[in-house]
Amino acid sequence: MGSGPTEAREGWEMATREVPQPSPERLTPFAGHPLVVAVTPRQPELVALTAASWSRAAGGVRLCFAYVDTTRFVVEEHPDGSVRHAEIDPDAVDDTWHERRRQIEDSLTQLLGGSGVPWDFRYLAGRPDRALTHLARAVDAAAVVVGTRAPGPGARLREVVEGSLAVQLSHHQHRPVLVVPLSVVDWTTPLWR
Template sequence: MTESPAHRPGNPTRFTGPLLVGVMPGQNRIVVERAAQLALSAGLPLVCAFVDVTVYPVDGTTGGPAAPIDPDALDGEAQEIPRDLIAAITSQLAGTNVDWSMVSLAGEPARALAHEAGRINASMIVVGTRGRRLGSAIKELTAGSVAKHLFHRQDRPVLVVPVEPRIPDDDDED
């Protein structure tokens, strides 16, 4: 088997595109923190992507025109990035020297993130795990994991940041 020069050991592929991180209101700060640390250490810009699941992409793109799933809910206007989310990320990234921006996407989160990653030629997609609350467990069972959908449906590296890791007290496998 012949290895391509770009993937030969000792000749690693250099990341050149921005890092794309999925963000949402109430998300644990560690997700953006880890994405920002990685972006800064790699010298890459960070794109924070909010996916609005209450709207769908009208023209099939995730960053283009969108319409609400419930036409009465938003009077025909797609929802903008929540102000409190913008404020939280702005505060968190202040003084970090990370070149960052935000983008609003529409539709199913994994599909929207994968599409946006392709559009901006992202080097990597960063997402967080769900918390360990009952509501999170129910969402996981019904909708599945965004991270799982991502790493099965596209070819970019996916960094999954554990937000509430469950570390066992001992190493015994009972």
């Protein structure tokens, strides 16, 4: 029996699967479901404060803050959304991630301590859109909160090359993505300047 174009096409059709699409049946209510909040070191407070405001408006839902370290890869994903990760270079010994994790957690504690908003923090690895999607599924989040890319040298180039995290998330999972603007364009300034 040969492997002609028809057999190959049928094999391809059988190998593909239908991806669940956004729909009213897949809507996760805000009340009672956590929000996943993407954070980065030294990120403006506005992202966390916006998420805390939404948490209070939704009845005090838990915030699952997450930082995704793109210099590490996922070894194992756990059912609670956390991961075991490792250095991309097996010969490198870089434990700076421990300090980065502590800095982010300390910053969140200073910002949200005493606010009454329940929260936790996960240190993730790999592709940000994939890692945040896995966490959102694991905790049954109602939405994902992200900030726009911080301004600065190379920010626009990085966005062109890497793409917008908010756009990537909106294409790879069904939860709403709340985008917190961290810098805006002054529309009163002529474009030709």
